[in-house]
Amino acid sequence: MRFRESRDTPPPQVDLVPMLTVMMGVLAFFVVVTMTLGNEEMIDMKLPAAQPEEEQPPQPVTTQPFIVEMDANGGFRLNNTPTDKESLKAQMESHLTRNDDHVVYLLPDRELPYEQVMQFLGEMREIGGDRVSLAIEE
Template sequence: MRFRQNSSTKPPEVDLIPMLTVMMGVLAFFVVVTMTLGSEELVDMKLPPPQPEENEPPQALTMEPFIVTLELNSVIRLNNQPIDKDALKSRMEVYLGRNPEHIAYILPDQALPYEVVMQFLGEMRTVGGDRVSLAIEE
């Protein structure tokens, strides 16, 4: 079996137009992305005026901090003074009511179970909300 051979075959032509169209599309994409990412927007900010430097000491706190210590033997202390839970809640309400920018800190003993600390923190947050914070001692 012999196949017929065409002796007059033309060499294939390469059409460059589709390739150039794709290349121009890719180039346009990168130009647009570069222009978008490269543009900087100005932010209108009003800075406070410069303060004259004075060598005044910082103002002392008007009240001592509100630190509640939980001990391993179920003793609650407020600023190193023993106190019961109900009295602590009322004192915390008064303290946080008088000082809107102050925070009440709870300092648990390291040996206390996690559940006990979280339950106590939850009870105190019902009184003080997000102004009650858990503290750790290093």
């Protein structure tokens, strides 16, 4: 009866050279990254001291906002006053020349086609530039 054949095989050897090469590459990478991040010059910055907040009441609006409403039937209203398209443009030009910091709002009816609203908004922006905004009601 044979139990086992005994062979004289040498134990397996682990080749450490490839593992050490990879480990040295990773170590070199982290050393280089650490050295480049550590050499940044600090910016000497002095922040102003915190100022106590003073509660100021909001300044009241001195002029009425310029709101143009477009009706579903094609009519225009300026601050709830019916007007036609040409006089509206003239009033808008005079309002924007008098008040440099005010904005003109266009409030269209929801039933109007999008194309018609955008076309009129474009005409208004030719007069007022970037001080014309499309408004929505909530």
